[in-house]
Amino acid sequence: MLYDVILIGGGVVGCATARELARYSLSVALLEKTEDICNGQSKANTAIVHGGYDAAPGSNKAKFNVRGNAMFERIAEELSVPFSRNGSLVVSFEESGIPALLALKQRGEANGVKGLSILGREALLAREPNLNPAAQAALDVPSGGIVCPYELTIAYAENAAQNGVTFFRDAPVTAVSRNADGTFLVSSPAGEFASRAVVNCAGVHSAELNNMVSEEKHSITARRGEYYIVDKAYRDAFHSTIFQLPTAMGKGVLIAPTVDGTILIGPTADDIPDKDDTRTTAEGLARVLSRAKLSWPGLPARAFITTYAGVRAHAETDDFILGEPADAPLFFNALGVESPGLSAAPALGEFLAQSVAERLGTAPNPAFDPIRPGIPKFRDMTDAERAEIIARDPEYAKIVCRCELVTEAEIRASIRRPVGARTVDGIKRRTRAGMGRCQAGFCLPRTLELLAEELAASPLSITKCGGESRYLESNLFSGKAGE
Ligand SMILES: Cc1cc2nc3c(=O)[nH]c(=O)nc-3n(C[C@H](O)[C@H](O)[C@H](O)COP(=O)(O)OP(=O)(O)OC[C@H]3O[C@@H](n4cnc5c(N)ncnc54)[C@H](O)[C@@H]3O)c2cc1C
Structure with missing residues (x-):
């Protein structure tokens, strides 16, 4: 299939751009190297929505930080993400x-x-x-604020998927080249993909991807x-x-x-x-x-x-490097997006999607729905709300993570959602199960069981974060390794 746009990298910038691209009548796919979205800078930062006083006037960092900061109330409301202007x-x-x-x-x-x-x-x-x-x-x-960076990234991805964007995880892009007709060939062990445009949001690896298609070389x-x-x-x-x-x-x-x-x-x-x-x-x-x-x-x-x-x-420029290199039309960079990239992400997503849509000459998508309902959080509910939700869904009565008060219903929902959790860390970032004082000492076995049940997989195959990070070696009762 020929996609209109392929995004490389499922961090906050890639997922925000995916969601903003869904506003247009375009076929869009996002390829993420690791087993889940939000595994790079976007999962491990200071979670601050910066005011924008720090970057050099006139820089991309300053411009997109200030614009992104001003967008946070609307984005947080549309995507059900906690955000506070704490100063x-x-x-x-x-x-x-x-x-x-x-x-x-x-x-x-x-x-x-x-x-x-x-x-x-x-x-x-x-x-x-x-x-x-x-x-x-x-x-x-x-105007300084705070936001949960993984909730934001995951919410952007879910809303993008709700609106038709296709996500491929475990899909590291190994090469980008041009087909004879000028479209891109994007290669990955997950398959060969063709697209009219590419957006490079590969974080610390973004220079490597740029350098595959352009003589304007960059370094990270x-x-x-x-x-x-x-x-x-x-x-x-x-x-x-x-x-x-x-x-x-x-x-x-x-x-x-x-x-x-x-x-x-x-x-x-x-x-x-x-x-x-x-x-x-x-x-x-x-x-x-x-x-x-x-x-x-x-x-x-x-x-x-x-x-x-x-x-x-x-x-090397100490600034975000954005847009098409002169010698690589329709290849859009979001390169060197370090701090304040989380704060700037809503504005970067908007800018990159608009740039791509303009160049591809596309129409708005009339079916675009900007609202992503969050998973109702038991820990934030009043007693009356808890009684009501338990009456509707008894799995809200089963607490899995005691430290963060996360229920079985929330964990199951996080797996069933679009771009859902497949690993223990994926559950953690979507629900906070395992993020509390005991660091999953109590909830891990049940989380693991729920993942195996929902994914119809053997518990032995469940990992912390993909690859070889399995928790279990063998079934004690079968006596055979790997069973
Ligand atoms: C220590 C630290 C503190 C920070 N604090 C703040 C802060 O408080 N406020 C703020 O505004 N910003 C902060 N930032 C910056 C912010 O986190 C980043 O700017 C933002 O997360 C960048 O998002 P991204 O999507 O560009 O990159 P990433 O989140 O890094 O995502 C890139 C993705 O691309 C994937 N990828 C890489 N190579 C390939 C490939 N070949 N094929 C497919 N996928 C690939 C990666 O696996 C990754 O998932 C901080 C960053 C760090 C590291």
Whole structure:
């Protein structure tokens, strides 16, 4: 089949673009390398919807950050994704940092960020009483927000699929070339695909794909960031996202509350040779801890639930590289989309889809439905709502994940949905089962059983995250390995 558009990469940019392309009368397929969507930068970041004060005026980062930020209320409502405008504070712990705060404010205003002001010490400590009392002043960014990055990415994908986009997972693109008629041949072990246009949203691997079709070569540096996650018990410790004003000592780390009540502490920024190396290191985490204490001296190290790392796709231009290279018409790049790429994703999806639709000369899709209903969350319901939903669906009465109060009904729904979960990590990102204090110590066996049942597969074949990450070696009672 000849598709109108093939998207490469199922991160937040690929999935947002897929959903925005579904607004047009186009046949669209998305090819994702790994076993699930949202497995790259989009799953492991700081989950902040940045205000847009940081990027250089006139850059793509600034333009798409500010536009994306303004789109979040509508997107979150249409896709049933939790989003909060909790505000960001860039804190200076030295009086000598105040001119730098003023410069950031000016830069933000040049980028079109609204409502910026400088908070003095007293107002700052009244707003965030757990902040280090050595704080002197802060840039207050009321448009700063937080969103769940995997819920957003998955919701975009589900809505795209609802509107006709086809998703192929376990489909790493190994080559892109031109057929004699000018269409693209996109090769993958999952099959050979033909398309009129290609959109490259391959994150840390986006330069490799660009370099297959264009002489305008690019390179991506993989820059890893490591984090701790603090337990929900501390959900009220901070309300705004706390940035440290960069100093001679480094960029500083963030105290970042999440929409789910945990707090993220990090990240580091270390260039690494292996673009897919998402390991945490003792040394990196030690740096996070010591720098975080500048903002939060009472940081409860015993309340850490877990650690993680994400790898940024840093382009040589230090900016997003977007659109068609001059020598590769109808090949559209979303290359080097590092931070603020999550914040910019709604605007990037809109821009890329409009660019492709214009070049292909297509009409709007009259059947496009922008609404993606979320899976009703037992943990967010009142007692009356719980009684009502259990009466309709008794599987809402069976709690699988005690830490996050996730029910069997939610887990089954996450598997049955379009672009549904196939792995334990897939369930985790769609429902939060396994994300709590015990880190799946309790719910894993039942989650595994539910996956096997819903996918009509042997429990032995169920994996954490695809490939060889199986949990079970053999059936103890059959005595035969692999049965
Ligand atoms: C540590 C860290 C912190 C960050 N914090 C923030 C933040 O707070 N706020 C913010 O706005 N942004 C933040 N970002 C940036 C943001 O996460 C990214 O800009 C955004 O997720 C990029 O999305 P993407 O879809 O372009 O890339 P990705 O999410 O990386 O997706 C790319 C996808 O392409 C797939 N792929 C790769 N090669 C191939 C291939 N050959 N064939 C098929 N598929 C392929 C990958 O498997 C992956 O799923 C952060 C990033 C990191 C790493």
